[in-house]
Amino acid sequence: MQVLLTSQQLSDTVRQLADQLIKSHTDLNDVVFVGIQQGGVVVGNDIVSNIRQISTAQKIQYGQLDITFYRDDIRKEILAPDTMNIPFAIENKTVVLIDDVLFTGRTIKAALDVLLDYGRPAKVELCVLIDRKEHRQFPIQADYVGATVETRKTDKVKLINNEVVLIDN
Amino acid sequence: MQLSTRHLLGIKNLTQEDISLILSTAEQFKEVLQRPVKKVPSLRDVTIVNLFYENSTRTRFSFELAEKRLSADTINFAASSSSAAKGETLLDTVNNILSMKVDMVVMRHSASGAPHFLSQHIPAAIINAGDGINEHPTQALLDAFSIKEKTGSLEGRKVAIIGDIMHSRVAQSNIYLLNKMGAKVTVCGPPTLIPKYISEALGVTVNYNLKEALEWCDVANVLRIQLERQNQVLFSSLREYSLAYGINRQLLDSLHKEIVIMHPGPINRGVELDSDVADSKQSIILQQVENGVAVRMAVLYLLANRNN
Numbered sequence: 001m002q003v004l005l006t007s008q009q010l011s012d013t014v015r016q017l018a019d020q021l022i023k024s025h026t027d028l029n030d031v032v033f034v035g036i037q038q039g040g041v042v043v044g045n046d047i048v049s050n051i052r053q054i055s056t057a058q059k060i061q062y063g064q065l066d067i068t069f070y071r072d073d074i075r076k077e078i079l080a081p082d083t084m085n086i087p088f089a090i091e092n093k094t095v096v097l098i099d100d101v102l103f104t105g106r107t108i109k110a111a112l113d114v115l116l117d118y119g120r121p122a123k124v125e126l127c128v129l130i131d132r133k134e135h136r137q138f139p140i141q142a143d144y145v146g147a148t149v150e151t152r153k154t155d156k157v158k159l160i161n162n163e164v165v166l167i168d169n
Numbered sequence: 170m171q172l173s174t175r176h177l178l179g180i181k182n183l184t185q186e187d188i189s190l191i192l193s194t195a196e197q198f199k200e201v202l203q204r205p206v207k208k209v210p211s212l213r214d215v216t217i218v219n220l221f222y223e224n225s226t227r228t229r230f231s232f233e234l235a236e237k238r239l240s241a242d243t244i245n246f247a248a249s250s251s252s253a254a255k256g257e258t259l260l261d262t263v264n265n266i267l268s269m270k271v272d273m274v275v276m277r278h279s280a281s282g283a284p285h286f287l288s289q290h291i292p293a294a295i296i297n298a299g300d301g302i303n304e305h306p307t308q309a310l311l312d313a314f315s316i317k318e319k320t321g322s323l324e325g326r327k328v329a330i331i332g333d334i335m336h337s338r339v340a341q342s343n344i345y346l347l348n349k350m351g352a353k354v355t356v357c358g359p360p361t362l363i364p365k366y367i368s369e370a371l372g373v374t375v376n377y378n379l380k381e382a383l384e385w386c387d388v389a390n391v392l393r394i395q396l397e398r399q400n401q402v403l404f405s406s407l408r409e410y411s412l413a414y415g416i417n418r419q420l421l422d423s424l425h426k427e428i429v430i431m432h433p434g435p436i437n438r439g440v441e442l443d444s445d446v447a448d449s450k451q452s453i454i455l456q457q458v459e460n461g462v463a464v465r466m467a468v469l470y471l472l473a474n475r476n477n
Contacts, residue, residue, distance in 0.1 A: 066197070069209035069470070078471060080170040080190060081197040117206035 004130070004149055004157065005164035013146040014043065017127060018050035020144050021096060028057035030122075031094045036111050037066040037082035039100030039159055043129045047098060061088045065097075067110040084114075091119040101157045102128040102145075105138035130157055130164060172471050176288045176295040179304035180345040188350060192314050194467035195460070201238065202463055212241035215473050216271045220263070221298070222248040222278040227434055227458060228298050228307070232275050235465035244271070259283065260290055267293055273469070276300075294472045302336050308433050309342035311464040313350065315457045316388055319429055323350040329382040330354060330373075331414065332392030332441055333362045335403075339433045340392060344371050357382035358414060361403040379414050383424055390431040391416060391441050407440050417443040421451065429453055 005013060025031050028051075035044025041064050048062040063086035068079050097111055108126060115124065127144035132151045149166070151157060156167040172187050180188075201209055217236050221229055229245075236243045246266070248254065253262055263274065273294045276284050281301030288295045299305040317323055328347055334340045334356045347354050354373040356363055368375055376382045383389055394410060404410045416430070430442070430452040438444050447454060 068197075069201070069211045074211055074473075075214065078171060078473060081194055084197060084200050113210070117204055117208070119205055 002166045002168070003163055004166050005147060007162040010129075010159075010162060010164060011046070013129065014046045015050055017129070017144055017146055018047050018054060021047070021127065022051060022055050024144075025094065028055055028060060030092075031096060032061040032063065032088060032090055033096050033098060034063045034065050034086065034111075034115070036097060036099045036107060037064060037068075037084075040065075040098050042159055043100045044098040047127070063087060065111055065114055067107060067114055070110040070113045072106060072110065086118055089119060090115065090121045092122045094123045094125065095121045096125045096127050096144075098127045100128070100159050101130045101132060102126070102140075102142050103132045103135055103157075105136050105140035108140045109138050129159075132157060175472065176284070176297075177306050177468055177472060178284050178288060178295065178297050180306045180309050180342045180349070181304065183306075183346075183349070185349050188310070188313070188346060191310055191464070191467050191471060192317065194471060195310075195314055195464045198238075198466040198470070199460065199463040201466070202459075208238050208240060210240045211470055212236070212239035212473055215239075215273060216242040216244070217273040217275060217469070218244050218246060218266050218271045219298075220246045220266075220274055220276040220278075222253065222259075222276075222283070223299070225277055225298070227461070228277065228305075231458070231461040232296075232298060232307075232465050232469075235462050235469055236275075238462065239466055239469055241273075241469070259287065263287060263291055263293075267291055273472070296468060296472065299338055301338065302341075303338055304342045304345075305338040305433075306342050307461070307465055307468060308339050309346040310468070311457055311461040312339075312343055312390060312431060312433070313346050314460045314464050315431065315453055316352075316429070318456070318460065319453055320387060323347065323352045326352040326388065327386045328352055328354050328388045328390060329357055329376075329386035330390045330392065331357045331379065331382065331416075333394055334358055334367065334392070335362045335364055336395050337392050339390075341371075343390060344373055348372055355382050355385060359404050359410070379416070380420065380423075383416070383420070383428060386428055388429040388431060389416070390433075392433065393435060394437055394440055407437075411440050415439070415441055415443065416446050418445045418449075421446060421449075427451060431457060434458070 033048050035041035052060050066082040066084045068081035125143040128142045129146040131145045131148045133148055154169045170190055173184050275296045275298050277298040278300050281303035283300050284295050284297040330340050344354055355376050356373050357376050432454045436442055436447055
């Protein structure tokens with residue numbers, strides 16, 4: 001097991017992502033943030049609480065999205081779903097999807113499918129803490145990246161105890 | 170997390186974990202049903218036959234809607250308008266349907282144990298939508314979901330099941346489920362409609378006095394008097410039944426607390442429930458129907474069989 005981001009580096013990275021997100025949007029009232037279960041929600045909680053501290057916008061809307069019912073490998077294994085909570089309209093908003101690790105791109109594809117069943121956003125952006133760039137299986141890229149890491153396909157990158165670690169198999 | 174069973178034949182052979190998994194999954198499906206697009210692609214590759222050897226409106230529609238909301242392909246079979254009327258056996262009918270690449274069977278039959286029999290002979294996943302006087306598991310699951318939603322939990326909850334306990338598969342499934350989940354159950358009705366050894370067999374309390382049962386409970390699940398299942402006269406008239414076991418506004422107002430009223434439908438208005446009770450704020454009868462779709466989606470999703 002190898003530590004990719006220590007807890008200090010993690011909180012610095014989250015802060016930088018929050019800064020970038022604020023600077024890239026002139027009006028945060030037109031933006032909603034959505035964390036993808038489960039890792040993306042952990043990161044999303046941190047990013048959004050940073051944004052709420054730094055930004056002057058009145059109300060930052062934040063929801064949680066679960067892709068269980070939309071997975072493309074549902075034929076292999078049936079999983080119990082996580083909580084889904086998007087208590088606001090996404091119609092004509094800019095939706096910032098937040099995930100912990102961008103790997104094959106399949107999770108994001110499924111998340112886009114879920115999102116479109118909620119409405120038609122003006123724009124969807126992707127913010128990830130870690131990008132495992134060389135393993136993409138779908139044409140999906142992130143707009144905001146905390147750190148890019150080189151990994152082998154069999155490795156696992158996880159957020160454990162406030163650190164980002166690489167577990168090699 | 171997976172269910173401990175490949176079929177849903179009854180509540181009797183489910184574990185506490187199975188029930189909790191179905192109920193928590195149903196919560197997520199209930200959320201799906203509030204969205205602008207009330208549909209998920211989970212069962213896109215699954216074909217389901219609804220095999221109804223006995224009449225049903227609510228349960229069949231509820232299953233069919235649940236299947237469609239999961240994107241499954243469905244075919245419907247009603248015994249009266251099929252080859253069963255020409256004398257084809259149950260097993261032959263089902264094998265013929267399965268040879269057309271059907272993955273799951275939702276089945277209602279007037280013979281107790283019909284789905285159990287089928288499960289021993291065919292590879293498809295079977296979901297019991299009511300068999301004779303045995304079980305109606307999805308009804309018990311949606312009742313439990315509705316109780317939990319309305320009152321917060323099942324543990325320690327006092328539930329009175331009122332009416333024709335003898336002929337009721339809803340009562341039997343409810344008793345199994347509530348016992349497994351730590352709720353307390355009292356059955357109430359005329360002695361002729363309550364099996365003699367039910368307390369020993371199923372661990373419930375029996376009370377023949379309606380007012381006492383209502384005074385005791387948090388939730389009253391009122392059953393339909395099933396005239397079609399009675400070969401002998403077990404009470405003298407509907408009017409007499411209604412006088413002793415019908416729930417009206419006056420009776421509810423005389424209690425010392427507000428209880429929740431449930432009914433699996435269809436209601437015999439003026440017999441087991443008066444209209445001003447059935448349509449009151451205390452009644453969650455229509456929520457039960459709404460929750461039925463989410464609960465059945467959960468069951469179908471968790472049992473989805475893709476072996477064919």
